[in-house]
Amino acid sequence: MEGLKKDPVSKPPAKVYQYQYEGRTVYYLPPACCDGMSTLMDDDCNVICSPDGGITGAGDAKCPEFFKKATNQKLIWEDSRK
Incomplete structure (x- = not known):
């Protein structure tokens, strides 16, 4: 997340989700835009x-x-910068 905080603000705002997948904790970052x-x-x-x-x-x-x-989707961080 520290790296995301250094990037320019994106639209939509950057988010990080936590999931359980194949027996482990993983982190999903949605696409920032378009393609x-x-x-x-x-x-x-x-x-x-x-x-x-x-x-x-x-x-x-x-x-x-x-x-x-x-499973167990959880939003753990969302960029609140404007």
Whole structure:
């Protein structure tokens, strides 16, 4: 989140969601705009995949089942800067 705080303010505001997925805690960052891709990361901030976004809306196709299998969605941070 510290890195996101250094980026310019995006519209819509940047958000970070926490989920349980395949037995671990993961963090989902929605796409910032248009054809951008989302990012799914593990506890160590390693990128796992891009579940959605991009031109097709299907992300990078490395975790197409994410939204079906992920549970316990929790918004843990939202950029409040204007």
